[in-house]
Each structure stands twice: as structure tokens, then as C-alpha cells.
Amino acid sequence: MKIIVVGTGFVGLCHAAVCSEYGHEVYAYDIDAVRINAYQTGNASEIERFINEPGLASVIAENLNRYLFFTTTVSDIIEGTDAIFLCLPTPPKPDGSSDLSFYFTAVEYLAELLAKRVDQRRVVIINKSTVPIGTARALENVLLKHNVPNVGIASNPEFLPEGDAVEKSRRPDRVVVGADTEADFRIIRRIYSQFVNHVRIRYIETTPETAEAIKYVANTLLLTYVSFWNGVGARLGETFPNIRIEDLKRGVTADARISTWGSYVGIGAGGSCFGKDVQSLIYQLQSRDQDAQILQAVYDINEYQKVYLLDRAEREAGFSFANKTIAVLGLAFKQRTNDMRDSSALKVVEGLLGRGVKAIRAYDPMSMHEATKFFDPNKNPLFSKISYEPSVKSALQGTDALVIATDWEEFRGLSRTIEQHTAHPYLIIDGRRMVPDYGELVSQGYRYLAVGSPLLGQVP
Ligand SMILES: NC(=O)c1ccc[n+]([C@@H]2O[C@H](COP(=O)([O-])OP(=O)(O)OC[C@H]3O[C@@H](n4cnc5c(N)ncnc54)[C@H](O)[C@@H]3O)[C@@H](O)[C@H]2O)c1
Structure with a gap:
């Protein structure tokens, strides 16, 4: 099949690369020439400056210029295309609704080109972006407006x-x-x-509107699990003495009806999707006079969770952040990615700067380059207080407290490193419950504050 993938961010690049593995002729198109030029090199370090996903660069290198082609112009490849996948950004607007301007700019442009095709074989425009329910229908209307012949629309979230x-x-x-x-x-x-007849993969054919709704219900349900554990499980562990949160999780999720996914407690779920999708669904319901209380609660709990440990440090540990040097371990929104969009670490860094810290010593195994884009001192001079350190050890040097903000495996069991590279009094703020042997640190005089437990150690 001849396929065009429009938009080569996380979704588009992974989709184009994996489709090319199956022998389709895939043209990955983007308006961002810098990005396309980097992908076109086939060089892992160039590709990973944009998208750092395990295994992705090698799939691209293997298929480049055989089954996978990168381009910034689509007009000369549109003839004979069977399918066009739309992988465009749909960020949130201030009122929570989805900004569809990137999406429809691309759609209008493609419709004009498709209307002029010589070869009028059937082409289907397949949406992969997360878009409000009814967007596929709006896409159809644009194609009708331009009199595009022999075209179909589909939603494939x-x-x-x-x-x-x-x-x-x-x-x-x-x-x-x-x-x-x-x-x-x-x-x-x-x-x-x-995938069609795969024994383990469910291949579901339905209406475009149902497909759009499946994506929103799935994502907001996942965030509901996370917020439930943070808003109920973690709160219990922080409020009542002697509750072991790990045992609580194991006991509850032993019931096959209860998901184990999302049963971790932590400083909230980030990433480009959860927050924006729940806000969009709230908007979609409320703008049709429907109640969205449950979704609002899920969103609010998740947002509060991103900063509440700093409040607890002040309230429970009597810790003042003013003029202190703080290590921040982890900047990506989760492990194994360099993506920092809507990362909890962004809120942590803002919260620390807002509390007047002297300096932040940050370390993340993958997101250091990405971080410099988010924390640009030209946009906010306070960001010049952040230094990017080459290792955990270096980040800990001369600090008064540390915050673990991302669940990177290398942060698990850091107790020895903490002991060797910090001096008392010292506060460990563990947003991901990554230090299982915190008891030993506490017995040596450290104070340990984690999601799901009361403060451990003496308040000076
Ligand atoms: N990131 C995820 O994990 C994820 C998962 C599932 C769904 N989604 C959804 O998929 C969509 C894309 O997400 P993403 O993370 O890949 O976005 P992204 O921001 O990483 O990438 C979008 C790409 O589209 C390009 N673009 C913008 N306007 C264009 C145009 N007119 N023509 C061609 N290219 C254009 C941009 O240059 C960019 O490279 C969003 O709706 C998102 O909600 C994302």
C-alpha cells in the first residue's frame, strides 16, 4: 500500500516506521524541515534529538529509502496514494477544548491536492490524532467542500x-x-x-464516532485509576499510622476485577495526553450541558498531586525552601522517554523556584537537552538557577534536599549514593516511592517524605 503519514512527532514517526517494516511504501511528511532533515540522516543521535524511543532509530535506519521516505512536500507524492494518516497535534486551549487549527490547516491543504488528482483510485483519510467526537465528520465536510472524488474518512485512534x-x-x-x-x-x-486475525490483538471495526469515543474513555479511565490511588490510597497511607502502601496495593489488586495498572502512587501522571484528553472530554460534555464531575475530580486530583509534596515538606517537615539548593532527579514525564510535556517535574521545578530556592541541580538520563527548551532563561530569568548535572552523584553535591520526580530505574535503591554525597540535615522528597530501604536512611538521621506515607524521621 502507498501510505502518507502527515505529522512526524511521536505518533507519526512511530507509525510510519512500523508500517514501513511491513513492506508498505510509507512517505512521512512534516512541515518542520529541521526535523525531517534529521530523520533523513538515519543517524540515531540525530533522530533522538527529536524522538527518543527504544528501538525506533534502528527501525528507521533499516527501512530508510527502501520502504520509508521523509519529505516536506506532499504534492508530488499524492498520486496513487491508498491512505493518508493524520498524526497532527491537538493541544488544549485555555478553556480545555482541543485546538484543531493544526489539524484543519493540514486537512484543507490535503483536500486541495486530492481534488486535483489525476489517478482517482479510492483514498481513505485516517485520523490518528486524539480529536473531539465528531471531528471525522467535520473532516468529511472539508473533503466534500473541495469536491474530492472517491475519498473516505476513518478514525483509527x-x-x-x-x-x-x-x-x-x-x-x-x-x-x-x-x-x-x-x-x-x-x-x-x-x-x-x-493484526486483522491475530489471536491476541482485538481488531475492532465500528463507526468513526465510536472510535473517537473509545480513545477518550480509555485515556480518562486510565487517569481515573491513577487519581483514585493518589486521591484515596495514598491519602490513607499519609493519614493513618502504620499503613504499608505496597501491601495495600497488593491486597486490593488481588481481585481479578481490579486493575493493577495505575495502582502505583506518585506525584501525578504527566505526558502530552492524559491532562489534555480529560480536559477536552470535560469540555465536550459540559458544552452540551452534560455533567462532568467525575472527570473534573480526576483532573483536579492529578494536578494537585504534582505539587503537594512541596506543601507537605513545608507543613509536615517544617522545611523552608528559601535559599536552599535542591537536587531534582528526573525531568521526563515517565521513565524510558525524553518527553517532558506536562511532566510533573515541570510543576516541581516551578514550585521550587516560586518558593525562592537558591539553586536547582537537575539530572535526567534522557531529557537534559529537552529540558533546556522548557527552562529557557530568556523566557524566565529564574530558570538560570537550574544547572544540568551529568549524574545523580553530581546532582546531589551541596544540596539541602532532593526530589525524585521520575520513576527511572536508576533511581531505585539510591540510599548508598545519598549517604555518600549529602550531609545532614537532609530531606528526601520521594515522588515515586523509589527508595525501598528508606528505613535505614531514617535511622541515620535523614528525613524521608514520600507519596503514600507520613513524614519519617525527626523534625529538627
Ligand atoms: N504522544 C503520545 O504518546 C500520543 C499517544 C496517542 C495519541 N496521541 C495523539 O496524537 C496526536 C499527535 O501527537 P504527537 O505527540 O505525535 O504530536 P507531536 O507534537 O509530537 O507531533 C506533531 C507533528 O505534526 C507536525 N505538524 C504540525 N502541523 C503540520 C502540518 N500542517 N502538516 C504536517 N505536519 C504538521 C509538527 O511539526 C510535529 O512534527 C495528538 O492528537 C495526540 O493527542 C499522542
Whole structure:
């Protein structure tokens, strides 16, 4: 099949790369020439400056200029195309609704090109972006407005988790395809032929609107699990003495009806999707006079969770951040990715700067380059207080407290390093419950404050 993928961010680049592995002829198109030039080198370090996903650079290198082509112009490749995947950004507006301007700018442009095709074989425009329910129908209206012949629309939402995107693109839990006609379902079945009759992958064909709704319900349900554990499980562990949060989780999730996913407690879930999708669904419901209380609570709990440990440090540990030097371990929104969009660490850093810290010594195994874009001193001079350190040890030097903000495996069991590179009095703020042997540190005089437990150690 001849496929064009429009937008080569996380979703588009992974999708294009994995589709090319199956022998489709894939053209990955983006308006960002810097990005396209970097991908076009096939060089891992160049590609990973934009998207750092395990295994992705090698899939690109293997298929580059054989099955996978990068381009900044689409007009000369549109003839003979079977499918166009839209992988465009849909960020939130201040009122929570989805900003569809990138999406429809691209759609208008493509519709004009498609209307002028000489070869009028059927082409299906397949949406992969997360878009409000009814967007596929609006896409159809744009195509009708431009009199595009022999065209169909479909919704094929993306569920890939960052950090595991390549593997999950190869073996997704499900493939959801919403379309209107058998002709369009048939084209998409040919693209996804490896999944259609797979024994473990659910291949679901439905209406475009149902497909759009599946994406929102799935993402907001996942965030509901996270917020439930943070808003109820963690709160219990922080309030009542002698509750072991790990045992609580194991006891509760022993019931097969209860998900183990999301049962971790921590400083909230970040990333480009959860916050924006829940806000968008709240907006979609409320703007139609429907109640969205449960979603609002889920969102509010998650946002509060990102900063509440700093409040607890002041309240419970009597710690004043003013003029202190703080180590921040982890900047990415989760392990195995360099993505910092909506990362809890952003809120932690802002919260620390807002409390007047003298300096922040930051370390993250993958996101240091990314961080310099988020913390640009030209935009906010306070960001010049952040130094980027090459290791945990270096980040800890001369600090008064540390915050663990990302669940990188290398932060698990840091107690020895903490002992060797810090001096008392010292406060450990563990946003991810990464230090299982905190008891030993506490017995040596450290104070330990974690999500899901009361403060441990003496308040001076
Ligand atoms: N990131 C994820 O983990 C994830 C997972 C599932 C779904 N989604 C959804 O997928 C969509 C894309 O997300 P993303 O994270 O890949 O976004 P992204 O911001 O990483 O990438 C979007 C790309 O689109 C390009 N672009 C913008 N306007 C364009 C145009 N007119 N023509 C061509 N290219 C254009 C940008 O240059 C950028 O490279 C969003 O709706 C998102 O909610 C994301």
C-alpha cells in the first residue's frame, strides 16, 4: 500500500516506521524541515534529538529509502496514494477544548491536492490524532467542500505508550477502526493485515464516532485509576499510622476485577495526553450541558498531586525552601522517554523556584537537552538557577534536599549514593516511592517524605 503519514512527532514517526517494516511504501511528511532533515540522516543521535524511543532509530535506519521516505512536500507524492494518516497535534486551549487549527490547516491543504488528482483510485483519510467526537465528520465536510472524488474518512485512534512505542505499535492490545463504508474498511484491513486475525490483538471495526469515543474513555479511565490511588490510597497511607502502601496495593489488586495498572502512587501522571484528553472530554460534555464531575475530580486530583509534596515538606517537615539548593532527579514525564510535556517535574521545578530556592541541580538520563527548551532563561530569568548535572552523584553535591520526580530505574535503591554525597540535615522528597530501604536512611538521621506515607524521621 502507498501510505502518507502527515505529522512526524511521536505518533507519526512511530507509525510510519512500523508500517514501513511491513513492506508498505510509507512517505512521512512534516512541515518542520529541521526535523525531517534529521530523520533523513538515519543517524540515531540525530533522530533522538527529536524522538527518543527504544528501538525506533534502528527501525528507521533499516527501512530508510527502501520502504520509508521523509519529505516536506506532499504534492508530488499524492498520486496513487491508498491512505493518508493524520498524526497532527491537538493541544488544549485555555478553556480545555482541543485546538484543531493544526489539524484543519493540514486537512484543507490535503483536500486541495486530492481534488486535483489525476489517478482517482479510492483514498481513505485516517485520523490518528486524539480529536473531539465528531471531528471525522467535520473532516468529511472539508473533503466534500473541495469536491474530492472517491475519498473516505476513518478514525483509527492511537494508544501507544511512550517509552514502549515501537513494541506496542508492533503488538498493540487492540486496533480500533471507525469508518463508514466497506471499501474503506477493506483498505485499512490491507494496511493492518498482520493484526486483522491475530489471536491476541482485538481488531475492532465500528463507526468513526465510536472510535473517537473509545480513545477518550480509555485515556480518562486510565487517569481515573491513577487519581483514585493518589486521591484515596495514598491519602490513607499519609493519614493513618502504620499503613504499608505496597501491601495495600497488593491486597486490593488481588481481585481479578481490579486493575493493577495505575495502582502505583506518585506525584501525578504527566505526558502530552492524559491532562489534555480529560480536559477536552470535560469540555465536550459540559458544552452540551452534560455533567462532568467525575472527570473534573480526576483532573483536579492529578494536578494537585504534582505539587503537594512541596506543601507537605513545608507543613509536615517544617522545611523552608528559601535559599536552599535542591537536587531534582528526573525531568521526563515517565521513565524510558525524553518527553517532558506536562511532566510533573515541570510543576516541581516551578514550585521550587516560586518558593525562592537558591539553586536547582537537575539530572535526567534522557531529557537534559529537552529540558533546556522548557527552562529557557530568556523566557524566565529564574530558570538560570537550574544547572544540568551529568549524574545523580553530581546532582546531589551541596544540596539541602532532593526530589525524585521520575520513576527511572536508576533511581531505585539510591540510599548508598545519598549517604555518600549529602550531609545532614537532609530531606528526601520521594515522588515515586523509589527508595525501598528508606528505613535505614531514617535511622541515620535523614528525613524521608514520600507519596503514600507520613513524614519519617525527626523534625529538627
Ligand atoms: N504522544 C503520545 O504518546 C500520543 C499517544 C496517542 C495519541 N496521541 C495523539 O496524537 C496526536 C499527535 O501527537 P504527537 O505527540 O505525535 O504530536 P507531536 O507534537 O509530537 O507531533 C506533531 C507533528 O505534526 C507536525 N505538524 C504540525 N502541523 C503540520 C502540518 N500542517 N502538516 C504536517 N505536519 C504538521 C509538527 O511539526 C510535529 O512534527 C495528538 O492528537 C495526540 O493527542 C499522542
